[in-house]
Amino acid sequence: MSSHANRGVIYQGDGTVKVEAIAFPELAIGKRRCDHGVILKVVTTNICGSDQHMVRGRTTAPSGLVLGHEITGEVIECGRDVEFIKVGDLVSVPFNIACGRCRNCKEGKTGICLNVNPARPGAAYGYVDMGGWVGGQADYVMVPYADFNLLKFPDADQAREKIQSLTLLSDIFPTGFHGCVTAGVGPGSTVYIAGAGPVGLAAAASAHLLGAACVIVGDMVEDRLNQARSFGCETIDLTQDGDIQDKIEAILGDREVDAFVDCVGFEAHACGCNHHQESPAVVLNSAMQMTRAGGQIGIPGLYVTEDPGATDEAAKQGSLSMRFGLGWAKSHSLHTGQCPVMKYHRALMQAILFDKIDIAKAVNVQMISLDQAPQGYADFDGGAAKKFVIDPHKMVS
Numbered sequence: 343m344s345s346h347a348n349r350g351v352i353y354q355g356d357g358t359v360k361v362e363a364i365a366f367p368e369l370a371i372g373k374r375r376c377d378h379g380v381i382l383k384v385v386t387t388n389i390c391g392s393d394q395h396m397v398r399g400r401t402t403a404p405s406g407l408v409l410g411h412e413i414t415g416e417v418i419e420c421g422r423d424v425e426f427i428k429v430g431d432l433v434s435v436p437f438n439i440a441c442g443r444c445r446n447c448k449e450g451k452t453g454i455c456l457n458v459n460p461a462r463p464g465a466a467y468g469y470v471d472m473g474g475w476v477g478g479q480a481d482y483v484m485v486p487y488a489d490f491n492l493l494k495f496p497d498a499d500q501a502r503e504k505i506q507s508l509t510l511l512s513d514i515f516p517t518g519f520h521g522c523v524t525a526g527v528g529p530g531s532t533v534y535i536a537g538a539g540p541v542g543l544a545a546a547a548s549a550h551l552l553g554a555a556c557v558i559v560g561d562m563v564e565d566r567l568n569q570a571r572s573f574g575c576e577t578i579d580l581t582q583d584g585d586i587q588d589k590i591e592a593i594l595g596d597r598e599v600d601a602f603v604d605c606v607g608f609e610a611h612a613c614g615c616n617h618h619q620e621s622p623a624v625v626l627n628s629a630m631q632m633t634r635a636g637g638q639i640g641i642p643g644l645y646v647t648e649d650p651g652a653t654d655e656a657a658k659q660g661s662l663s664m665r666f667g668l669g670w671a672k673s674h675s676l677h678t679g680q681c682p683v684m685k686y687h688r689a690l691m692q693a694i695l696f697d698k699i700d701i702a703k704a705v706n707v708q709m710i711s712l713d714q715a716p717q718g719y720a721d722f723d724g725g726a727a728k729k730f731v732i733d734p735h736k737m738v739s
Contacts, residue, residue, distance in 0.1 A: 349734075350480035351715045353396055355405035359716050364408055367476065367484035369421045377423040380488040382415030385432065385502075386509040386709075387478045389718050389730040391539050391607075392644050396470055397719055400609060400651040403470035410479030411437040411467040412512040414505065416498075418482075426489045432501050433492040434691070435485055436683035437513040439465040439475060442490030453680035458486075464680060471647075479715060481734045493687050500695065506702035506709065507694045509731050510544065515690050515701050517642045517681040518544030518605070522552055524677030525601035525640035529553030534590070534599045534632055535575075536625045538566035540705045540729040541642060542605035546575050547704035549603075551693065558593055560586070562617055565727035573704050580613045587632060598634040607643030608657075620653050623662035629676075630669040639669075639676045705729040711736065 350364040369376045387410050396403040413435040417427055427433065439459075440452035446463065447455050454463035459473035468477015476483065485491060493511065495501035501508055507515075518541050527533050531554045535546045538561035549557045550573070559570040560578040567577040576593050578586065587597040604625045612621040629639045645660065652658040669676065693699050708728040710718050718730035 346482060348481045349712060350408040350477065351410060351712070353403055353405060353407040353409055355399070357397055357399060359397060359409065359719050361712055361715060364476075364480060367482050369419065369484060371486060376484070376486050377421040378488060379421045379484055379486040380417050380424060380427060380492070381419040382413065382433070382435070382483050382485055383418050384413060384415045384478055384481060384483055384734050386414045386505055387480070387732045387734065388412035388509060388512070388514065389479075389715070389722055389732070390513060391541060391722075392469070394719070394723055395609065395644060395646070398651065398723070400649055401470045401646060402648050402650065407468060407470070408477040408480060409468045410477035411469055412509070412514065413467065413478035413483060413485075414509045414512060415478075415483065420488070424488050427492055427494060430498075432495045432498040434495070434508065434511040434687060435467075435478065436491055436493070436687060437466050438680060438683055439467065439473065439486065440491060440684070441487055447490075450682060450685055452682045452684050479712070479732060481712070491684075493691065495691070504694055506707045506731065507700065508691065510701050510705065510707075510729070511683075511687045511691055511694075513681070513683065514540050514544045514705065514729065515548070516683045516686040517541055518546075519548040519551075519686050519690060520681035521545045521603040521605060521640035521642035522548045522601070523640070524638065525603050526638035527552045527554055527601045530555045531600045532556045532594055532596070533558065533601045533603065535559045535603050535605060536628070537561060537605035537643065538563065538570050538577075538727070539605065543569060543705045544701060545603045545605050545642070546570055547573060547699060547701055550574065551699050556594060558590065558599070562611065563725040563727065566725065569706050569727040581617045586613065586628065590632060598632055598637075600634055600637055602629040602633045602637065602639045604629055604639065604641045604643045608645045608649060622652065622657050623664050626662065627665050630665060630672065630674060633672070633674060635672040637672075637674060639674055641676060641678045642681060645678070707731050709733055
């Protein structure tokens with residue numbers, strides 16, 4: 343297999359990524375053979391908003407990192423101990439790397455596996471502080487613990503026809519869905535989604551799938567708000583002045599929502615005339631203000647332990663100025679952390695295959711080639727209302 347050429351999207355530092363030749367993956371973890379792993383020919387791999395945090399220099403990511411944690415691929419080689427995944431299978435790869443053996447994995451908490459990252463619980467492909475695993479924005483990638491981690495599509499030909507939606511099962515769709523589930527979204531709920539990037543749009547579509555009565559999406563980019571409106575969401579332009587609860591009341595007849603989902607994270611900006619200024623706790627504080635007493639707040643948006651680009655010293659250490667007493671007084675529950683993808687991906691696959699949701703349309707998937715990845719990063723950073731999906735083995739015009 344090593345005769346195959348391999349290329350990957352490499353973080354260069356200083357806001358730059360390049361496509362360069364990288365080593366062909368081996369069934370090994372360090373110097374130890376990985377007989378429970380597989381090698382995939384990558385079919386699709388997506389650019390994530392979390393990747394952008396690294397590329398903007400807002401994390402401690404080292405230059406030379408191979409990016410990419412949203413991976414769908416075809417199995418081309420199996421380790422000796424892989425029993426249920428076969429060469430030729432088309433599979434979705436959860437971005438969480440999980441051993442399947444530790445206490446957390448056995449409890450379904452695969453986002454915080456205890457055995458795959460020596461630095462902290464939880465690991466991911468191609469991401470800072472997440473165990474040093476090689477990313478999947480590449481032609482080929484190695485996946486460990488394959489029997490436990492991989493979701494096999496039941497029919498490869500059917501899957502290829504719906505690949506623009508199925509590629510989103512590796513992260514964005516389950517993450518948006520998890521945000522809604524942890525916010526308590528159900529039939530008849532009123533929901534506020536903070537942020538209309540790809541995860542926010544996926545969360546909004548998930549809220550509809552869960553039966554929400556009204557889904558309101560707030561963002562600062564008009565194209566993204568238009569995209570939210572395209573599948574039935576109400577929207578609020580956060581660049582405009584005015585009290586956000588007044589705007590909520592104009593839509594709902596009520597100043598609070600049942601459920602709030604933070605799809606922005608630590609690079610949040612203030613609203614209205616101050617929307618150009620960073621205010622990292624603004625979404626969390628808005629959530630406690632806007633959510634009804636006894637309501638739930640889902641926080642799939644990323645918050646980091648170190649932010650070297652933060653505007654104040656406290657935020658550089660992940661310390662934010664939150665009005666936590668308000669949330670306590672209103673008996674809110676706040677749900678943090680990475681989505682445990684395996685909790686949801688099979689059910690969401692079925693929803694796609696049986697046409698219960700067109701998630702690719704909701705988030706506006708645009709297919710690009712591996713060579714187009716640097717431009718995709720630039721366009722995404724510029725606020726494009728698109729989810730860029732890389733097909734490494736095909737030139738896309």
